[in-house]
Amino acid sequence: MPTLRALECLIAVLDAGSITDAAKALHMSQPALSHQLAALEREIGAPVLERLPRGVRATVIGRAVEADARAALAAATRVVDGGRAAARGAGGQLRLACAESLTASLLAPVLRHWLRRRPGVEVMLTEAASADDLVRHIESGTADLALGPRPTRWTGASELIGVEEVVAVLPADHPLSHRDRLGFEDLRDRPLVHYHPENGLAGWLDAQAAGHGVTLDPVMRTRQAATAAQLAAAGLGIALVPVSALGPGLPGTLKRLHPIVSRDLVCLIGAPADLLVRRFVSDVVDRGVPVHPSIRAKLTP
Structure with a gap:
C-alpha cells in the first residue's frame, strides 16, 4: 500500500511541475523524492509521471490517481487537525x-x-x-x-x-400537610404516586421503605419524577421525589423526610x-x- 509520504511527493511534483521544485517545497533531497515516486510506481505497477526535457507531467495513470491521492492527503490532514483539536478540548x-x-x-x-x-x-x-x-x-x-x-x-x-435529598410531595389540603416532616410510617397504607419498575427509583424507594418495615402502596406509576410530583400535587397521592426534579410553580406542599432520605449523584x-x-x-x-x-x-x- 502506498505511503502518505509517497502520495505527498506525487502531488507536490504535479503542483510544481518539476522534481527539483517539489523537493525544495518538501524540504527533501531529489534522490529521496525520486525514491518515494519509484516506490509508488512499483506499488501501482505503472509510471505515474512522464519525464520531459523540462520538468514532468502526469501520465494517464498519474491523472487517474491524482484526485484520490489529494483526497487521501486531505483526510490525513483532517485526522491530525481533529486529533489536535480534541487534545485542546476544542473538538x-x-x-x-x-x-x-x-x-x-x-x-x-x-x-x-x-x-x-x-x-x-x-x-x-x-x-x-x-x-x-x-x-x-x-x-x-x-x-x-x-x-x-x-x-x-x-x-x-x-x-x-453531590448528595441529593428526596422529599415528599403532597396536595396542599392533604391530612399530613400540617406535619413538619414525614416518616415512612406516615406513608403506610396511604396512596402513593410511585415509579415504573424500570425506573431505578422504584426499587430503591421500595428498599428504603422496607428498611423501616413499610410496604409502599402505589395508586399509580410513572416513569418521570417531575410527573410524579405534579400528579401528587394534583391530589392523586403522595410522591417521593428527588429535589432536582422539582421545578418552580409546583402547587403542592413539600415535606422533608425523617430520617432524611438522600442519594449520591x-x-x-x-x-x-x-x-x-x-x-x-x-x-x-x-x-x-x-x-x-x-x-x-x-x-x-
Missing part, C-alpha cells in the same frame, strides 16, 4: 449516558454552556432508566461518561457530584485519561446538584 466526540430523571435539571445546563464554549465538540447522549443501566453503557463502551445515582456495582473511576468515568471527559466531569461537579431557589425556599424552615 472530538463525547458520548454521555445520563439518568433520564436528571437530563433536564443536571445535564442540560452544563451542556448549554459547554457547547457554547466548544462548538466543535460533538455530543452523543443516551438516557438510562437506572444506575445499573448506566454501568452497562460504560462497560459496553457505548459511553465515555455516565451521570446518575451511585450504582450498586461499580469499581471504576468516579466523581461525586456521581459521574462514572469510563475514559479517565480523556481530556474532554475530564473537563466535562469538572464542569458537572462544579455545578453540583441543582435545586431551584423556589424549592429550596419551600424546604427552609
